[in-house]
Amino acid sequence: MKELVISRTSDKVMGAVVEDGKLVEVFSEDYESIAGNIYLGKIEKIISNLDGAFVNIGAGKNAFLRLREVTKGYLRNVLKADKLKEGMKILVQVKKDSTRMKGPQVTTRISLAGRYVVYFPVSYAKGISRRISSGEREKLLLFLSRIRKKGEGIVIRTAAEGVEEDHLEEELNGLRQEWHGILKKFRRSRKPKVLRTEPSIEGMVLRDRLEKDTKRLYTNDEELAKEARELSKVYKEPMEILVMDMDPFEKLGLYRQMEEITKRIVHLKSGGFIVIDTTEAMTVIDVNSASSTKGRSHRDLILRTNIEAAREIARQLRLRNIGGIVVIDFISMKDETDRKKVIEILKEEVRKDRSKVDILGFTRLELLEMTRKRTTRSVESFLLATCPVCGGRGKVIAPSVIFSKLELDIGKVSEAKEVRLRVHPVMSGYLNTDGIKKLERKYRRKIDVNFDWCDPESYDISYLVKGGEKK
Template structure:
């Protein structure tokens, strides 16, 4: 379906229920060319366009409202039974009064009912604005987009955070709006300058985007991401005592789990993930690894499903993908390697150069422009050997910027090209 962007979006028609038809389509069925209201469910990825849904959900600090559903729920992360009962009772009351679905979010734990109802009204106001804009629109357009600052504060700030540091005074009102509803309010600190530089965030980003991540034990994990899936390999260099190999392997594997979960969150990796842990002889150790992985996966705000080990000993899991991973925001495809991370080997390139030198006739001098990484293949003795073999004077110039190619220019005895 057309959404006013370069790529079309994908919508499952079975998501359009009776409530949606009445409010959006005025009782009509979906036909070609019909104007429909959708929400982006997953961002575009690679050559795929975004995935959209007709089941609109307007999320705010404490609630998510669903105009076309009758669902009622409380976040699973709220474990206290009395608190869950209190919040569920409130959600049921709101659904009865307004006839729409209501989910109470984790941030609502311990918050006064009055504040939650107030937040519900704000979410409803947003929904009504979206609906009015949709009815006035005549062509595909963006109707609503969350403010990035609001989204970060709303999703990430909670009573466990002691301090919020900001460097733009214009966002203070937004910060105050959200923190004043928390049972424990974090301190707001204004600091001038580049906060990323002051708190070494740039250095941490560089480490974060590294393919290899070290572990405290001396081992490491290697992360390779493709469009289809992400593969994580756990390695250890701690095998010094043959009798303790099994114990050391288990220790490294358990340590790796915590870092793997951390990297999935920080890098925003979604989709299929396969983990190759260090091999264990005792089947009970695989059970310990699986149990620990599932336990730590609960700390992730994004849904993770752990399916267990395959016959080859690989752990299979999926992590819900909604937005692009971190590296997609920070990097672009390399114009040299085309995103493969590889360039032609120097030996292959040298062979091509020799083949081109063989083709030369009636030339006694050539200039060869090369990438600097070829310098090790053209020492003085190597150049003299080529000159004798092809009976030509060779001048080298290491200013060529493409490691996959070279430039060969020849001169005749008279100095002409």
């Protein structure tokens, strides 16, 4: 059962999708996504051997555009030019948000998303959401062929299932009009700027997540409830709307469920657990059975744990909004049929995912490889900050290394009578009573140590000489 939750508190708006009581997607205003926004940009530099161009979109780092995505039709109809040149203005849409390392990715394959259809004004596309039941597909295909004009593309979204065609056509015409407005603005302006922004969190949840099978909406926002009621009327069984007088995230225990997102280890009901490690290059997920059975457990138990893990992994990928390459190390399965079964379950589960997921199968090392396309940043990126101590490495310089450096410093100021140290508690092994005594004898000065320094990679040292202090 699918439910939506939208919470508006004095400091922010949050949205969530809950399936069978479990949090599967969470959206927060905390981080600003520009994915989907349309910009008037300026081509700063064309790098042919990279097949790309850097585009100034008037915000943040320059965006990257793949040249092969720029079609003749686009050049002719939008830019009224034969080819791209540096300094030229260009109409682009953000395909992927920037990361710590790279600027955003943009495309000229522009699309305008409505609730029921996605409209591609200058590129071909014709499709129906794979999550629409086969019964309705045929009807929608006919409809598509009837309304699509030459040169444009249309994709029917899942929310269109069970909606009268008049509504779909009305929305499409609205998007066509909007496109003409954007084009007009583009032609009239010169400087890089945004021409169309994606809706706010609450608008996005209602546009992209409210579908025929959505059973309920929990919110504490009356206005939004009204809007949602209106939108839900197109379905035979409109969703139930519950307006609460408190934060629905709190009431439904979603903040507690969100804490799980930042944990490396996720426990399974069977007693097993999965460990999720995300690096810049890929995500590695390790599946473990309950420790007591590891190594000599029966085929059945292994299969059951792997299946449970597959379901949980599919949920975690959505919940954490993990993108890129994902490698899963399931508990080793001897039987080919067992492996097939696990892949089947995983395939079934990722069907609920809106991001495109490709399951590539087991490698020779028995690792399951898959990819997940993501356009916005991971949820982790707005719940977690880089560790200020290790700078994101996950490791700090070993106390032995710090100690060698410290020892050199202790001996430095020859006239010092006393040395005062402030160190991190990790140094206590080197600076115990015996250690300190040894150093005092070696350098012939008094050493005073305080373990109140919070950085394990540095320390504070000051020297007391006769008649004053020296740092």
